[in-house]
Amino acid sequence: MAGDKPASALTRAEAKKELPRLARALARHDTLYHQKDAPEIADAEYDELKRRNDEIEARFPELVRPDSPSRRVGAAPAEGFAKIAHARPMLSLQNAFSEDDVREFFERVRRFLGLGAESVIGCVAEPKIDGLSAALRYEDGRFMLGLTRGDGETGEVVTRNLATLADVPAELNGKSVPRVLEVRGEVYMSRKDFADLNKDRKAKDEPVFANPRNAAAGSLRQLDPAITRRRPLGFFAYAWGEISEPQGASQWEFLQRLKSWGFAVNPLAKRCENAEEALALYRKVGEDRATLAYDIDGVVYKIDRLDWQERLGTVSRAPRWAIAHKYPAERAQTTLNKITIQVGRTGVLTPVAELEPVNVGGVIVSRATLHNEDEIARKDVRVGDTVVIQRAGDVIPQVVSVVADKRPAGTKAFKFPDICPECKSAVRREEGEVARRCTGGLVCPAQAVERLKHFVSRGAFDIEGLGRKHIETFHEDRLVAEPADIFRLAAKSGELAAREGWGEQSVANLLSSIEARRKIALERFVFALGIPQIGEATARLLAKHYGTLDAWRKAMTAAEDRESEAYGELVAIDGIGPSVAGDILGFFAEERNIAALDALVREVTVEDFSQPDGGSPVAGKTVVFTGTLERVTRNEAKARAEALGAKVAGSVSKKTDYLVAGPGAGSKLKAAKASGVAVLTEDEWLALIGG
Numbered sequence: 001m002a003g004d005k006p007a008s009a010l011t012r013a014e015a016k017k018e019l020p021r022l023a024r025a026l027a028r029h030d031t032l033y034h035q036k037d038a039p040e041i042a043d044a045e046y047d048e049l050k051r052r053n054d055e056i057e058a059r060f061p062e063l064v065r066p067d068s069p070s071r072r073v074g075a076a077p078a079e080g081f082a083k084i085a086h087a088r089p090m091l092s093l094q095n096a097f098s099e100d101d102v103r104e105f106f107e108r109v110r111r112f113l114g115l116g117a118e119s120v121i122g123c124v125a126e127p128k129i130d131g132l133s134a135a136l137r138y139e140d141g142r143f144m145l146g147l148t149r150g151d152g153e154t155g156e157v158v159t160r161n162l163a164t165l166a167d168v169p170a171e172l173n174g175k176s177v178p179r180v181l182e183v184r185g186e187v188y189m190s191r192k193d194f195a196d197l198n199k200d201r202k203a204k205d206e207p208v209f210a211n212p213r214n215a216a217a218g219s220l221r222q223l224d225p226a227i228t229r230r231r232p233l234g235f236f237a238y239a240w241g242e243i244s245e246p247q248g249a250s251q252w253e254f255l256q257r258l259k260s261w262g263f264a265v266n267p268l269a270k271r272c273e274n275a276e277e278a279l280a281l282y283r284k285v286g287e288d289r290a291t292l293a294y295d296i297d298g299v300v301y302k303i304d305r306l307d308w309q310e311r312l313g314t315v316s317r318a319p320r321w322a323i324a325h326k327y328p329a330e331r332a333q334t335t336l337n338k339i340t341i342q343v344g345r346t347g348v349l350t351p352v353a354e355l356e357p358v359n360v361g362g363v364i365v366s367r368a369t370l371h372n373e374d375e376i377a378r379k380d381v382r383v384g385d386t387v388v389i390q391r392a393g394d395v396i397p398q399v400v401s402v403v404a405d406k407r408p409a410g411t412k413a414f415k416f417p418d419i420c421p422e423c424k425s426a427v428r429r430e431e432g433e434v435a436r437r438c439t440g441g442l443v444c445p446a447q448a449v450e451r452l453k454h455f456v457s458r459g460a461f462d463i464e465g466l467g468r469k470h471i472e473t474f475h476e477d478r479l480v481a482e483p484a485d486i487f488r489l490a491a492k493s494g495e496l497a498a499r500e501g502w503g504e505q506s507v508a509n510l511l512s513s514i515e516a517r518r519k520i521a522l523e524r525f526v527f528a529l530g531i532p533q534i535g536e537a538t539a540r541l542l543a544k545h546y547g548t549l550d551a552w553r554k555a556m557t558a559a560e561d562r563e564s565e566a567y568g569e570l571v572a573i574d575g576i577g578p579s580v581a582g583d584i585l586g587f588f589a590e591e592r593n594i595a596a597l598d599a600l601v602r603e604v605t606v607e608d609f610s611q612p613d614g615g616s617p618v619a620g621k622t623v624v625f626t627g628t629l630e631r632v633t634r635n636e637a638k639a640r641a642e643a644l645g646a647k648v649a650g651s652v653s654k655k656t657d658y659l660v661a662g663p664g665a666g667s668k669l670k671a672a673k674a675s676g677v678a679v680l681t682e683d684e685w686l687a688l689i690g691g
């Protein structure tokens with residue numbers, strides 16, 4: 001795959017294929033990071049994707065796409081908050097990954113400004129705080145408006161939330177405050193506060209935050225400022241946006257003013273005379289990084305003189321006068337004791353490395369993700385190996401590589417299980433996908449709660465009064481393990497009424513809304529089963545096509561043989577391809593799903609599919625097609641007949657109403673004539689169904 005080649009070796013055609021892939025991936029990770037506060041990859045990995053994108057674009061500038069990640073900053077703001085355009089865009093920073101990148105930055109500045117080798121190019125080096133940036137607008141010294149960065153152009157209004165931070169003064173100190181002053185900086189949560197918050201959330205069974213930055217973002221972006229107030233957030237000020245009168249002649253002076261007005265400025269910030277001094281600070285801070293109270297992911301160098309900043313200007317949404325020098329992700333070596341398999345709520349199997357506990361940048365790590373089957377094979381990770389662990393200040397720690405020379409004798413390549421460790425159902429891997437998935441949807445305990453919630457949801461059984469929380473507690477207390485159990489709750493009404501918060505009346509109400517759903521339309525029933533990829537629309541297609549639950553089940557059993565006519569028929573349904581078909585057949589291939597399905601069918605009545613407009617003359621009729629059709633394909637003819645409510649059969653019998661015969665018709669035509677079945681040409685048929 002082209003993705004494995006270095007960007008410098010890609011052909012133009014490969015580059016053309018890869019850029020949209022990178023754009024999609026980066027856009028997705030942007031959303032996960034900026035809007036959902038739940039990143040899936042480490043910053044270092046993100047940077048790597050971005051760097052690859054930039055490198056390819058630099059080689060093939062004509063391929064740069066309108067939606068190129070290099071043209072966007074962050075992600076669009078989330079719903080829920082008012083949005084306002086920033087007075088001046090909030091920029092991002094260019095990145096440097098090596099000391100040479102930094103030296104090169106200073107040389108670029110020197111060349112751009114036309115300075116000789118003797119000129120001192122001073123800078124301010126500041127830690128790059130791993131939080132989220134915010135803009136605070138003060139008018140006549142009073143805090144008026146607070147915005148998140150959003151996409152850099154437009155931010156979310158979080159004034160009341162920001163006002164709860166101790167580091168955000170309501171009024172500025174001193175007399176010489178500009179009339180309009182927009183202060184920019186970073187909102188963050190300390191590592192200690194992050195750990196405490198997560199401990200607390202765990203105790204309350206609430207989802208924990210992946211890292212301090214996500215915790216800060218999640219805490220700031222609360223619709224209720226009272227929640228933000230209870231979260232310990234800090235703010236380091238480091239820049240300005242709109243300003244009515246310029247302040248000082250240098251970044252350093254500006255930082256001093258910020259302090260005098262009452263802002264917290266990072267104490268590690270330092271004025272440096274040249275690249276080497278700046279690099280010395282980078283190394284020093286790097287050594288202390290693990291013991292800092294908060295996460296940082298690099299050092300930012302900003303050219304100190306503001307007149308030079310002005311001249312340098314910006315290029316593609318980042319200032320030419322600043323650069324972020326990133327720290328590598330924190331790593332350590334340890335022994336891999338065991339590989340366990342976790343089953344997620346959607347049935348995805350994730351391999352987890354159980355490690356000899358090790359300190360990685362100040363955090364004790366005993367488990368790390370191995371991602372998936374292919375990653376284990378690619379890195380050839382084996383139990384007993386010494387592995388390199390990486391914790392990038394965020395997401396779950398990962399196994400980066402194996403230390404080959406430390407491999408003990410007698411290790412064996414890891415074999416990924418083909419049955420689910422939770423429920424022993426078969427595990428399926430979809431073509432073109434990396435994940436292995438448990439097929440025991442209806443019986444797997446790891447998936448049960450999600451499936452049951454889905455089962456009672458609006459588009460499915462839609463059971464009033466049986467919400468997600470009820471499902472969770474009923475499942476926990478073993479009142480409901482599989483869908484059929486819901487319809488057997490009546491037998492446990494005493495037990496229900498004895499539960500906290502329940503009484504006879506509420507139990508009676510619940511049972512009667514369950515009773516009301518004992519009859520269900522086929523399409524809802526199909527949807528309720530929660531088969532991967534079967535949404536409401538696809539469920540309806542299946543219901544419409546097969547008509548009855550019985551017909552559908554029989555067909556799905558027959559379709560297990562991929563050579564069968566039944567399989568051909570399934571994938572011929574418009575909207576159902578091999579991948580969707582694979583998931584349906586995976587479901588039917590698992591015996592325990594069938595047992596759960598049978599149990600359910602004993603409790604409920606599934607109504608045959610009924611066509612809302614039964615007006616077609618062929619509705620309810622049985623049709624057989626034979627010979628060559630010339631105006632439409634056989635599959636299309638069939639689909640249209642079925643859409644109108646006709647049943648399409650494969651052979652002529654007493655039940656046949658019409659035989660549609662094209663050229664080359666043989667035995668079926670004879671049979672039809674012999675038994676007096678109406679025979680139509682293709683044109684006559686089309687006329688009958690209305691063209």
Ligand code: IVH
Pocket residue numbers: 091092093126127128129130131132133186238239300319322324
């Ligand atoms: S200056 C015009 N200084 O890094 C430059 N940014 O990658 C504006 N950040 O969006 C940013 N610490 O969220 C600057 N001392 C610092 C920073 C810092 C953290 C963040 C900020 C920015 C991002 C850019």
